[in-house]
Amino acid sequence: MKKILLLCSAGMSTSIIVKKMLEAADKKGLEVEIKAMGLEMFQENLGNYDIFLLGPQVKFKRDELNKIAQEKGKRVEVINPMDYGMMKGDKILEFALNLID
Amino acid sequence: MSKLIEILEEKLVPVASWIGSNKHINGIRRAFILMMPLLMIGSIFLMIAAFPLPAYQKFMLETFGPNWKSVLDIPVDATFSLIAVYVAFLVAQQLANQYKLDSVAAGLLSLASFLILTPLTKVEGVGSVLTFNWLGSKGMFVAMVIGIFTVSIFRFFVNRNILIKMPDGVPPEVIKSFEALIPGTVILSLALLLRITMMNTEYGTIHDFIYKMLALPLRALGTSFIGSLMTVFAISILWSVGINSGSMVNGFVRPFWLENQIDNINALKEGLPLPHIITEQFFDMIWMGGAGATLSLLLAVGIFAKSRHIKSVGAIGAVPGIFNINEPILFGMPIILNPIMLIPFNVVPLVMVTTQYLAMSIGLVSKPLGVAFPWPTPAVISGFLTVGDLSGAMIQIVNLIIGAMIYLPFLRIIDKASKYEEDKVAEFEKEEEANKELKTI
Numbered sequence: 001m002k003k004i005l006l007l008c009s010a011g012m013s014t015s016i017i018v019k020k021m022l023e024a025a026d027k028k029g030l031e032v033e034i035k036a037m038g039l040e041m042f043q044e045n046l047g048n049y050d051i052f053l054l055g056p057q058v059k060f061k062r063d064e065l066n067k068i069a070q071e072k073g074k075r076v077e078v079i080n081p082m083d084y085g086m087m088k089g090d091k092i093l094e095f096a097l098n099l100i101d
Numbered sequence: 102m103s104k105l106i107e108i109l110e111e112k113l114v115p116v117a118s119w120i121g122s123n124k125h126i127n128g129i130r131r132a133f134i135l136m137m138p139l140l141m142i143g144s145i146f147l148m149i150a151a152f153p154l155p156a157y158q159k160f161m162l163e164t165f166g167p168n169w170k171s172v173l174d175i176p177v178d179a180t181f182s183l184i185a186v187y188v189a190f191l192v193a194q195q196l197a198n199q200y201k202l203d204s205v206a207a208g209l210l211s212l213a214s215f216l217i218l219t220p221l222t223k224v225e226g227v228g229s230v231l232t233f234n235w236l237g238s239k240g241m242f243v244a245m246v247i248g249i250f251t252v253s254i255f256r257f258f259v260n261r262n263i264l265i266k267m268p269d270g271v272p273p274e275v276i277k278s279f280e281a282l283i284p285g286t287v288i289l290s291l292a293l294l295l296r297i298t299m300m301n302t303e304y305g306t307i308h309d310f311i312y313k314m315l316a317l318p319l320r321a322l323g324t325s326f327i328g329s330l331m332t333v334f335a336i337s338i339l340w341s342v343g344i345n346s347g348s349m350v351n352g353f354v355r356p357f358w359l360e361n362q363i364d365n366i367n368a369l370k371e372g373l374p375l376p377h378i379i380t381e382q383f384f385d386m387i388w389m390g391g392a393g394a395t396l397s398l399l400l401a402v403g404i405f406a407k408s409r410h411i412k413s414v415g416a417i418g419a420v421p422g423i424f425n426i427n428e429p430i431l432f433g434m435p436i437i438l439n440p441i442m443l444i445p446f447n448v449v450p451l452v453m454v455t456t457q458y459l460a461m462s463i464g465l466v467s468k469p470l471g472v473a474f475p476w477p478t479p480a481v482i483s484g485f486l487t488v489g490d491l492s493g494a495m496i497q498i499v500n501l502i503i504g505a506m507i508y509l510p511f512l513r514i515i516d517k518a519s520k521y522e523e524d525k526v527a528e529f530e531k532e533e534e535a536n537k538e539l540k541t542i
Contacts (some may be wrong), residue, residue: 002342009348010519012426013421013426013429016421016429022111024239055345055428055430056343057343057344057345057428057431058344058345060118060121060344060345062123064118064122070279081343081432082432082433082434082435084429085414085417085428085430085431085432085434086413086414086433087429089431
């Protein structure tokens with residue numbers, strides 16, 4: 001099962017996105033695990049997820065986190081601000097799944 | 102204009118990135134976030150005791166007798182009046198955590214240092230007592246500084262590996278408890294030395310010294326009208342380039358706000374007039390709908406928007422917006438990195454701070470009681486609870502309308518542009534359709 005972790009500072013708006021993404025996955029009949037957490041949880045969860053997505057409001061952390069992730073062969077990417085704002089769960093899910101493959 | 106945004110982004114992202122990764126700032130920020138539940142629970146008890154409604158006060162007095170308040174004061178004292186004790190432990194613990202040191206040991210050492218520096222008072226017939234004088238908001242600043250110093254000294258020893266070594270076979274838990282021994286002894290001895298030194302000055306304690314020299318002036322600046330405008334502007338300008346800035350900026354100012362807040366709470370408990378206008382809740386009343394007070398914008402969208410895109414952003418953003426979460430609007434409209442919308446986004450909060458500050462200083466609106474609520478509390482309700490009467494709700498409604506009027510002209514520009522585009526796309530599709538039909542015929 002593909003595992004996706006969304007990160008932002010408080011995990012508030014990101015958790016709404018997670019809900020939308022899970023709905024989109026459900027529609028497509030995909031089995032995925034998606035969670036949202038605060039940035040400080042990144043390192044201890046590095047081993048547990050396939051891909052890490054940042055909310056656009058914390059994109060300035062991308063380079064720093066990506067460097068840590070790359071050592072484990074993983075990636076940290078920023079969600080497209082417009083998709084984030086319009087809460088396009090399906091698009092963000094697709095974006096995440098493409099990054100894993 | 103978009104050039105300006107480019108420059109802003111270039112300059113502000115490194116700043117945010119520095120703040121975001123600075124361990125000291127993060128340690129303090131997290132310590133205060135961890136204390137929030139405690140303060141909110143203390144607030145609930147305080148609200149029950151001191152809600153400024155004469156009829157309610159009379160009812161409680163008649164029902165529970167003249168001592169009803171003193172029982173409720175106990176939890177209030179245990180939270181607000183001991184805040185510096187919590188800060189001394191938590192700041193060191195959170196900071197040590199980030200350096201991967203033994204965080205509980207660091208927290209305890211910091212707390213012990215704080216107590217060494219806070220002298221006991223001898224009371225005839227009672228013995229030595231620790232008074233609340235420096236354990237509450239007045240001691241908070243020193244507690245923070247002690248927390249940082251404790252961890253710095255702790256780190257110094259651990260990094261140079263100056264620790265007591267244990268032979269193999271000793272359980273790790275035991276090793277851990279010995280590791281703090283050398284740095285701990287040094288930290289507490291230094292605290293004692295400082296205490297003795299301060300006793301020989303005119304100040305008597307480090308608390309009195311720091312409070313007069315540093316904490317008081319800093320707090321006066323940070324919680325002044327100008328300081329408030331600067332705080333609000335810093336949050337807006339950082340958000341303008343998409344940096345989640347609320348918690349960042351609040352991290353710097355929150356300790357000062359909290360002192361004001363606790364002063365107001367003490368005044369409320371005593372039934373005295375509230376001394377301060379600026380507390381954290383003053384700003385919670387401003388950020389209606391989130392950064393930029395975007396609830397005002399939602400209002401304008403609801404009444405005037407014509408474009409399908411803007412309308413749908415409004416629909417998506419409405420429910421989270423009521424609970425002060427506005428990323429959908431900030432990124433979806435978008436406001437962030439949008440030269441037109443950023444003008445009202447930065448101006449509206451400054452105007453709102455001004456009207457609210459004015460209204461509170463001339464007594465038209467009551468001052469914040471000092472009680473704390475979770476930030477997702479919806480506007481109008483939050484104003485009512487913050488000041489304890491309807492004037493708080495009224496000023497929020499007035500500010501919402503002012504904000505909507507400032508947002509409106511700018512909204513119309515992007516709404517028109519968006520509508521124009523949508524119409525063109527629709528026209529184009531229609532033509533395509535017509536052409537197709539022609540061909541099939």
